[in-house]
Amino acid sequence: MSSILEPGITFINKELKGKNIDRIDRRLKNLKDIFFDKTALEKMDPETVVYEVESYFPVEHDIEGGLFYGITYIHPGTVGNEYFMTKGHFHKIRNRGEFYCTLQGEGMLILMDENRNTWAEKMYPGSIHYIKGNTAHRTANTGNTILSFSAFWPSDAGHDYATISEQGFSKILVQRQGKPELISR
Ligand SMILES: O=P(O)(O)OC[C@H]1O[C@H](O)[C@H](O)[C@@H](O)[C@@H]1O
Numbered sequence: 460m461s462s463i464l465e466p467g468i469t470f471i472n473k474e475l476k477g478k479n480i481d482r483i484d485r486r487l488k489n490l491k492d493i494f495f496d497k498t499a500l501e502k503m504d505p506e507t508v509v510y511e512v513e514s515y516f517p518v519e520h521d522i523e524g525g526l527f528y529g530i531t532y533i534h535p536g537t538v539g540n541e542y543f544m545t546k547g548h549f550h551k552i553r554n555r556g557e558f559y560c561t562l563q564g565e566g567m568l569i570l571m572d573e574n575r576n577t578w579a580e581k582m583y584p585g586s587i588h589y590i591k592g593n594t595a596h597r598t599a600n601t602g603n604t605i606l607s608f609s610a611f612w613p614s615d616a617g618h619d620y621a622t623i624s625e626q627g628f629s630k631i632l633v634q635r636q637g638k639p640e641l642i643s644r
């Protein structure tokens with residue numbers, strides 16, 4: 460499987476040299492919990508790459524005061540009528556925020572507060588999204604090309620994936636008559 464995360468870095472400053480730069484992909488087989496239509500999911504190749512993330516960790520994880528940076532690339536596609544999307548998470552330290560800045564493509568940022576109120580914001584090249592603390596976040600690619608966005612978050616934030624993999628978001632983003640629609644499950 461070819462990856463779009465070929466080393467393509469043109470410049471990193473001395474603070475990042477020799478530090479941890481991590482590249483991962485997440486495939487359908489890693490995302491079984493999150494898609495709604497399990498019948499459609501079973502018919503698809505489990506090795507299909509849904510998204511790839513390149514992350515820069517200049518300080519140790521869980522250390523207060525540093526910042527992390529990452530770029531996420533979500534491939535176009537659907538499982539049933541649900542768009543390809545990220546796992547989604549709350550931060551382990553709940554009140555930590557994050558910035559997302561869209562680079563290319565079209566998508567939706569799906570957000571959910573701790574009372575399970577869910578809403579979504581349109582992502583397009585140049586759109587800037589401040590995700591406040593205590594808010595779960597997931598991104599979906601609603602276009603026909605790669606959706607990429609950069610993210611900046613505090614180094615002690617951590618990821619709580621369990622809450623979302625067990626309970627999901629209260630709404631899902633589906634394609635209806637060719638358009639994204641956020642509907643209750
Ligand atoms: O972690 P996921 O929910 O799979 O989302 C994918 C990635 O999106 C952003 O880049 C976040 O800042 C990363 O921390 C996250 O890993």
Ligand SMILES: [Fe+2]
Nearest residue numbers: 550557596612
């Ligand atoms: Fe996050």
